[in-house]
Amino acid sequence: MRKIEFYVSPDGKVKVDEEGTPITKEFTESERELTEYVANLIKNQYPEAFNALALEYRASKPNKSFFLYLIVHRFIRCNFGKFDGLTYDIEGNVLHIEDIACPLKWRNDCPLKDIVCRPKPFGLTSREAEVAKLSSTGRTYEEISEELGITHSTIKNTIQKIKEKLHLTSSKDIAKLIIATL
Template sequence: MRAIEFYTTPDGEVTLKAQGEAERQLKQGDTEIIQAILGITMEYYPTAYNALMEIYRGSEGNKQYRDFLAVRRFIKCNFGVYDNTIDIDAQWNFNFEFVSCPLRGECKYDHLLCQPAFDSKLSERQLEVMRQCYDGKNDGEIADALYISINTVANHRKTALRKLGLHNMAEFNRYAATNNLFKQ
């Protein structure tokens, strides 16, 4: 896949510009893009995915149309600013933007759909350990802070890396930064 920049027009349509291609409107027939975005959303942003499925439940009879509406809404909430910054890179990492919305703070889906939390598939304890590793703490400091042994810290780190398919802390740090794993 190519990197993509999205834009929401003043009349509410979503346009896309894939790298090396002309800008065009997102259409229901763009099933490859729609299914890729929906699949990533379902896997890594399940709260956002579930909210989208709830919103468009009335269109379940036409799955292709429902998926189009859901992805269009997700794009409007997260990538709709035309800023020449790639919204989805060639590896299909999402680069969320702050999209102004007249319902910000009032919408029941605020922070569920817009800039949703990333689900890393790690347990809470693994996340605690990896957060401290990411912050540059050594095993002894982490063990003291979490009241666990140094061996337990090492086991949590190894398990977390294995679950994510990563090999070392440098890869994890890139993964955490790319996916806003520890966003404030």
């Protein structure tokens, strides 16, 4: 499982620390594989944020790698600015959004506030979000089905749909994602 910590250094550069790598490095456009990995996570789990940033940087779209880098770089600055050491910002396919001071504080009325910074997760239906939330509390499929008045197999199928939509591999990842976004 991939574990990554991002932070913004005092000089304003985005740094990346990945478990298993001996050095901290600057996050630059040359980090293409990492950029694509994070861009896909953002696109799948925070589609509204991804689309808003794609619109913001649309002039760079012809250069796909630079376009994705701009989206990922901004998302990192708005959501992973602290080096906290408590949890990794990315664990596998789960993003742990942090509550940080706005890096664009000079823009008092940032139009992307609450869209890119502290974004709303996923794009799940209300029922899927409800099942995901109940699942994240440790309830069994039986307990969830009883609480919602739907069948055990419907809960199981809904959990499977959630994993597919969010590109997660386990119910444990759903719980981590839900807890990270509360």
